[in-house]
Amino acid sequence: EAQVTQNPRYLITVTGKKLTVTCSQNMNHEYMSWYRQDPGLGLRQIYYSMNVEVTDKGDVPEGYKVSRKEKRNFPLILESPSPNQTSLYFCASSLGQPSPLHFGNGTRLTVT
């Protein structure tokens, strides 16, 4: 089944403790991206990647890192999480140029 898989689905952590949210797609998509969803703000893009080893900042990249070493994986790294990063995170992928995004089921992160 074609899908975007995020792990974990739920994560509670403390301020400053590094964490990684994984994202993997099995559709051979060139384009991958990360979004956060907050009440009243919709979905905001954090980072995106047009291809392997190519990443770019979205609208809200502060406090996040990403890497794209392989086509199928696009992990989101929070080196020192803070409470304002408590949010619902979505990974998405697409064929690119342009085509619809396919989303994972989300990761609910709480930073205390």
Next chain:
Amino acid sequence: DQQVKQNSPSLSVQEGRISILNCDYTNSMFDYFLWYKKYPAEGPTFLISISSIKDKNEDGRFTVFLNKSAKHLSLHIVPSQPGDSAVYFCAASARGNQFYFGTGTSLTVIP
């Protein structure tokens, strides 16, 4: 600054009637527009898209209209069904790089 806006947070419609969801954008460079549907505890699901060279695109019960001069996008659902109750997001992109999403409209279809 929000480049894609959905000014109606919620909409209620009777089953069988038409649902019209609206979206406005500010960036004239946007050339690709999409609508997504989202249920609780799931990721957004792609519904329909339109490129800026068209003004209408249909897929079954769903039709998207694009008015470039007004920078306005709308999604029509006819007839509306209870299973259509969800949050709908519009999105826009310039050359398929960054995607910008609206804040969503919660649609309730009343049986």
